[in-house]
Amino acid sequence: MIHFVGAGPGAVDLITVRGKDLLEQADVVIYAGSLVNPQLLAYVREECLILDSAGMTLEAVIAAMERAEAENKMTVRLHTGDPSVYGALREQMDILSAKGLLFDIVPGVSSFCAAAAAVQAEYTLPDVSQSVIITRMEGRTPVPSRQKIADYAAHGATMVIFLSTGMLYKLQTELTAGGYGEETPSAIVYKASWPEEKVLHCRIGTLAQTAREAGIDRTALILVGDFLGSSYSRSQLYHPCFSHGCRKADPSQLAYSEYKK
Incomplete structure (x- = not known):
């Protein structure tokens, strides 16, 4: 299985719990070395193969995934932030799908x-x-x-x-x-x-x-x-004069009802 994992914006503790768990289990990690915090690699096992994709082509990345799959190994493709934002994700997914290789995506905190x-x-x-x-x-x-x-x-x-x-x-x-x-x-x-x-x-x-x-x-x-800037209006969601499915309006609670900064 191949897991595309969002590494988060940089801080090691801003990766998701799921992403961290997958890093700890991975046999192969392919990470974007020019962008991903290398301290995240402290989560991987000693025997895990780590590849820096900064110097790799798309073809080389796919080949590494194919080798891992042929050897029944689990791969984490570690993307910076969230893979869906400027992650060059689609082209990888399309090739893997065409080759019949299974993958999933773990979202991450975007920068x-x-x-x-x-x-x-x-x-x-x-x-x-x-x-x-x-x-x-x-x-x-x-x-x-x-x-x-x-x-x-x-x-x-x-x-x-x-x-x-x-x-x-x-x-x-x-x-x-x-x-x-x-x-x-x-x-x-x-x-x-x-x-x-x-x-x-x-x-x-x-x-x-x-x-x-x-x-x-x-x-x-x-x-x-x-x-x-400094100017904005108060949100209606918590306004005492505003009713919604979880709360009825109470116009008597008007301490901040006209709040506008």
């Missing part, structure tokens, strides 16, 4: 979740943003039509931008071309949840300068939107 924790923010605030756009700048891998940064910026929603730290001047241009103002609050989160985590608050207009002054040119997420 975009760890980044929100790092800045102590909520992406979805009433009257501010109720949508989160996860995207990246166009680089060597093209971006489909109508999915450019400027296209998404036009919505004014919360944006979490992966794989773009080395293109921040261009990112600034795209964001403002799409409709964000240069003063829109932003943050650069370097290695969210790792011991060396850094959080840099800035504005869209100073993204590149802020990263340059801090010496950050990779392994960071860019957060953009007014969710990083």
